[in-house]
Amino acid sequence: MFNRKGKWVDAMDGSDAIAALPIDKDDPLYDEEEIESGRYVLSSTADADITSLNATVNGYDPVAEKAVYGPMLTxxxxxxxISDAIREYFDSADADEVVRGIEEMKCQDYHPEVxxxxxxxxxxxxxxxxxxxxRLLTCLHPxxxxDQDLEAxxxxxxxxxxxxxIDIPDAKSMIGSFLARAxxxxxxxxxxxxxxxxTHPGDGVVEKAVSLLSREHCTARLEKVWGPGDGRPVSELKAEMDQLLKEYLLSRELDEAASCIREMKAxxxxxxxxxxxxxIAMEEDGLDHTSNSSSLDAMAALFSFLVRNAIVSEFQVSKGISRLRKILPDLKLDVPAAPAMLDEFEEMAREGGCLPAKTTNC
Incomplete structure (x- = not known):
């Protein structure tokens, strides 16, 4: 067949050289998408001057005994x-494996498809x-x-x-969130x-992304746009927290509770x-929270332990207390002593070292 210099080179399958034939659109193997994209594979020969094409050797074809230029795959x-790799990634959550797979495929021209x-x-x-x-997009960049691969x-x-x-009615909203998160x-x-x-005025997806980015504290909000921590819905995480805290009040095992909180990754x-x-501690104690074994004391001990071990930050404890103060009127309906109990918890937390010298409203 002819190369770009007009010279004859050996065919890839080792057969006699043949001239290139016109592409037949009626051929059952005709692929319009690949033809229009202009993808092709070049093989080096002794007679062909490949260096002038500024191509990179991506592999070696052992059958034709020639180096391969261009993408290794169609x-x-x-x-x-890529679809198979993504599905495996959903099971393993191993982003490094996806990165290695993309590198091994040596198809840089197709990277936007990822x-x-x-x-x-x-x-x-x-x-x-x-x-x-x-998270995977973050691992894949740069x-x-x-940059141009991500944009494309x-x-x-x-x-x-x-x-x-057609198949996913909420696709526009979700892609807008992906854009803003990116x-x-x-x-x-x-x-x-x-x-x-x-270039596309009135694009609802872009407007959605811009809207998300325009909100107050957009960075913190978008970091959990798919839910807190590992992407679970907020309601599911709250239920897990309730179960963990109630089990702790029964067992009073600090190490076990700390381990579970770490695993939440939130x-x-x-x-x-x-x-x-x-x-929960207020509801457990009710009006009687003066004994050393009270739930409020145990909860203060837990958060002091978590802060000392750098599992929960002082800022998060302070923010949690500030949120509680905002809902005190509702808490008083179930626990009349809630204001006094919250003051007591805050004092114990400060003494335990899990609050800064002075709490600030968040």
């Missing part, structure tokens, strides 16, 4: 492998999977996915919205949103743990 093969496939696959999953994908990938995703919305995680420049808005949501813990 686009269709790459899509299948962004599109990863987010698309997660749309019909749960919050945990979407949180994993947001290598092996460069989101462009592909936005251009395929109509098809995605900006907060610094894997996507804010200019991408303005550029997209200029450090930015620990203020809720404080709020729920003190509330």
């Amino acid at each position: 686009l269709a093969e790459f899509k299948i492998r 962004v599109k496939r990863a987010i698309s696959v997660s749309l019909d999953k749960g919050p945990r999977e979407r949180e994993l994908i947001s 290598y092996p996915l460069a 990938g989101f462009e592909l995703l936005l251009d395929s919205l109509d098809d995605l919305c 900006v907060v995680d610094e894997v996507l420049p804010p200019a991408f949103l303005s550029n997209r808005n200029n 450090s930015h949501f620990h203020h809720e743990l404080v709020k729920r813990g003190v509330t």
